[in-house]
Amino acid sequence: MREGTYMTMRFLLAPLRFPRPDLEGRWWHRMFKVLIPLCTIVVFFMVLRWENDIFEPYYVYSFDSDFGKYSGQTKRLSEVDLSSSRNVSTMILSFRHSSDERDRYIETLDKAGKSDYAIIEQLKREGLLDGVLVKDLRTDFASGYQKYAFVIGLTLLFYLAILHILYRLIAYIFAGKPKAV
Numbered sequence: 001m002r003e004g005t006y007m008t009m010r011f012l013l014a015p016l017r018f019p020r021p022d023l024e025g026r027w028w029h030r031m032f033k034v035l036i037p038l039c040t041i042v043v044f045f046m047v048l049r050w051e052n053d054i055f056e057p058y059y060v061y062s063f064d065s066d067f068g069k070y071s072g073q074t075k076r077l078s079e080v081d082l083s084s085s086r087n088v089s090t091m092i093l094s095f096r097h098s099s100d101e102r103d104r105y106i107e108t109l110d111k112a113g114k115s116d117y118a119i120i121e122q123l124k125r126e127g128l129l130d131g132v133l134v135k136d137l138r139t140d141f142a143s144g145y146q147k148y149a150f151v152i153g154l155t156l157l158f159y160l161a162i163l164h165i166l167y168r169l170i171a172y173i174f175a176g177k178p179k180a181v
Contacts, residue, residue, distance in 0.1 A: 015160060020171050020178060028174060036162055044155040055147040062133035070135050077132040078124075 023029040059080070060067055114122070123129050 015164070019164060019168055020175070022179060023171060023175055026175070029171070032167055032170070036159070036167065039162065040155060040159045043158045044151070047151050047154050051147045051151050054150070057136045060135045062131070067133075067135065072135045074133050074135055077129050077134050080134050080136075 018029070018033060020029070060070055061077070120129075
């Protein structure tokens with residue numbers, strides 16, 4: 001049983017290992033064994049920052065004239081996190097272009113020099129946002145698990161590509177063809 005588990009793990013982890021064990025003594029091989037994982041860690045954090053732009057929600061509000069055109073899950077505004085400044089600015093802009101009594105109220109607050117966040121908080125306190133519904137057109141409120149799978153998958157793909165394509169190319173240039181066993 002123990003031998004079978006070892007062989008299964010060895011088989012599953014084989015794509016993650018360096019492909020040329022005959023080059024263990026070469027200085028450049030050892031250098032790549034350090035650089036490739038370090039580059040992969042850097043790529044992981046770069047993709048982690050980049051995925052926020054890809055999976056950032058794009059909201060349509062019930063006071064928009066084309067709200068009914070879009071399908072998807074509908075939530076109340078109080079259930080949605082408007083932490084992104086882009087979402088708050090978009091909402092304020094949508095208010096301004098809707099023919100709604102809130103538009104005059106926003107103009108008054110804007111002339112008072114309040115920020116977009118302060119305007120939204122004031123509208124919530126006044127109860128003007130109680131009946132507002134929201135649809136997320138980009139991710140349909142389900143981006144949480146998708147973005148983590150995307151980050152892990154893209155990082156793993158980068159690691160495998162750099163290991164099995166770039167490293168093999170460099171090993172072929174420096175050491176030639178692998179010796180037949």
